[in-house]
Amino acid sequence: MNYELVIGLETHVELSTDSKIFCSCGGHGKGSEPNDCVCPACSGMPGMLPVMNKRVVELAVTAGLMLNCEINRYTTFDKKNYYYPDLPCAYQITQLNHPICVNGLVSVKTADGVRDIRIKQIHMEEDAGKLVHGGNSSFVDFNRTSVPLIEIVTQPDFRSPEEVVSYLNKLKSSFIAGGISECEEGAMRCDVNISVRPAGEEKFGVRTEIKNMNSFDAIDKAIRYEAQRHIDALEYGTEELVQETRRFDDVSGKTFAMRNKETEADYRYFPDPNLMPIVIDDEWLEEIKAAKPVAVDERTEEYRAAGIKEDDIEIIIANVKIARLIDDVVSMGCNLKDTAIWVVTDCAGILKKAGKALSELDIAPEKLAAVIKMVANGDINRNAGKKVLIAVIENGVDPVSYCKENGLDKKFDASAVEEVIDRAIAANPQAVIDFKNGKQKAAQALFGACMKELRGAGDPAVIKELLEKKLSM
Numbered sequence: 231m232n233y234e235l236v237i238g239l240e241t242h243v244e245l246s247t248d249s250k251i252f253c254s255c256g257g258h259g260k261g262s263e264p265n266d267c268v269c270p271a272c273s274g275m276p277g278m279l280p281v282m283n284k285r286v287v288e289l290a291v292t293a294g295l296m297l298n299c300e301i302n303r304y305t306t307f308d309k310k311n312y313y314y315p316d317l318p319c320a321y322q323i324t325q326l327n328h329p330i331c332v333n334g335l336v337s338v339k340t341a342d343g344v345r346d347i348r349i350k351q352i353h354m355e356e357d358a359g360k361l362v363h364g365g366n367s368s369f370v371d372f373n374r375t376s377v378p379l380i381e382i383v384t385q386p387d388f389r390s391p392e393e394v395v396s397y398l399n400k401l402k403s404s405f406i407a408g409g410i411s412e413c414e415e416g417a418m419r420c421d422v423n424i425s426v427r428p429a430g431e432e433k434f435g436v437r438t439e440i441k442n443m444n445s446f447d448a449i450d451k452a453i454r455y456e457a458q459r460h461i462d463a464l465e466y467g468t469e470e471l472v473q474e475t476r477r478f479d480d481v482s483g484k485t486f487a488m489r490n491k492e493t494e495a496d497y498r499y500f501p502d503p504n505l506m507p508i509v510i511d512d513e514w515l516e517e518i519k520a521a522k523p524v525a526v527d528e529r530t531e532e533y534r535a536a537g538i539k540e541d542d543i544e545i546i547i548a549n550v551k552i553a554r555l556i557d558d559v560v561s562m563g564c565n566l567k568d569t570a571i572w573v574v575t576d577c578a579g580i581l582k583k584a585g586k587a588l589s590e591l592d593i594a595p596e597k598l599a600a601v602i603k604m605v606a607n608g609d610i611n612r613n614a615g616k617k618v619l620i621a622v623i624e625n626g627v628d629p630v631s632y633c634k635e636n637g638l639d640k641k642f643d644a645s646a647v648e649e650v651i652d653r654a655i656a657a658n659p660q661a662v663i664d665f666k667n668g669k670q671k672a673a674q675a676l677f678g679a680c681m682k683e684l685r686g687a688g689d690p691a692v693i694k695e696l697l698e699k700k701l702s703m
């Protein structure tokens with residue numbers, strides 16, 4: 231029988247704020263030592279009250295706008311009660327009844343085409359601390375407690391692990407571009423809900439949830455393993471499927487039962503009386519909209535319209551630092567397509583020779599713009615431009631003075647090139663005779679000599695043409 235996979239995702243994303251969600255401790259909760267990024271509020275001391283961080287609301291709304299959500303103008307917080315040693319208050323502040331964003335839509339691309347994934351909601355919440363196990367003891371580190379998160383909940387619209395990974399990649403590049411999250415390792419964590427049903431069947435199968443995965447590779451593997459486990463159970467009766475929470479073990483590549491699935495009632499949610507409802511008025515929403523960065527889809531269209539190759543577009547979209555560099559250079563008057571080629575082909579090539587990736591490119595946009603302009607204006611040829619670029623990337627030189635100092639800008643006038651060719655011919659009478667006797671290679675040797683003297687500054691095509699013309703005379 232053919233089976234269809236049904237997958238829904240809950241993705242927790244740590245927000246890039248300067249402080250935690252309800253206190254003034256540092257945003258990412260990164261202390262130099264365990265428990266040195268905590269205060270009485272986020273370590274749950276009695277009598278301490280939360281104070282909402284406005285920036286968290288703005289970033290959550292921005293994320294919602296990027297994912298085509300409706301923004302709830304009235305949004306409230308609830309307490310989710312459970313006990314665990316990394317949760318000092320024994321409740322988590324989250325949003326159940328009035329989440330900040332609802333009803334979004336994201337289109338994802340896979341080899342099978344484009345599919346729309348519905349976003350059920352985005353809500354704001356605080357992170358928990360971390361347990362560190364060592365020797366015979368367990369330690370608790372509250373640095374991460376109250377770090378702001380958004381949780382993005384999709385409808386069960388995914389039908390394959392490819393769609394899930396494509397969606398996650400899109401979230402990641404959108405959020406980095408939008409300054410919403412750095413999406414570093416561990417800053418994006420996923421719970422995957424998965425069930426299987428006979429193809430064509432409307433009714434959902436028994437659903438299991440795989441908790442807390444943070445690598446896309448692990449998510450892909452976990453879905454494949456779990457789907458097969460469900461199919462085997464349905465097809466061959468290998469086991470009875472129960473609704474439960476499971477964990478994925480990276481080493482064995484298998485999922486294991488953790489606990490029976492909790493229901494909402496288990497958490498005894500109730501509205502948090504310590505936090506006022508937040509009302510997002512028109513003026514505030516307009517401010518947030520005005521500051522919203524361009525979405526990935528719009529970006530892709532813009533690059534396509536400029537004539538940039540699809541492969542190059544993918545590279546730029548996946549690398550926000552590179553996209554920003556290109557933006558900066560273009561804002562200095564360079565052509566978009568031209569700039570993309572210089573970055574994705576030339577800069578990447580230079581870095582590759584040094585064993586580095588394009589993401590490691592460190593160049594001042596002004597300097598890159600200067601190189602591109604000199605070539606575009608015909609002050610130097612592309613070859614010379616590339617030489618300058620190498621010097622800029624490797625030694626941070628000033629491109630304009632580097633050209634002057636190395637004579638790269640002067641060799642372009644035709645008479646100078648002609649002089650060099652004449653000198654080369656005069657110095658190699660034998661080569662001239664060989665050429666006239668039909669030895670094409672002789673011209674190559676002379677061409678090499680000219681290029682060497684011009685230090686690569688001359689236009690190779692012009693030199694070749696002029697040289698052959700003179701040799702044939």
Ligand SMILES: [Zn+2]
Pocket residue numbers: 250253254255267268269270271272273376
């Ligand atoms: Zn704190």
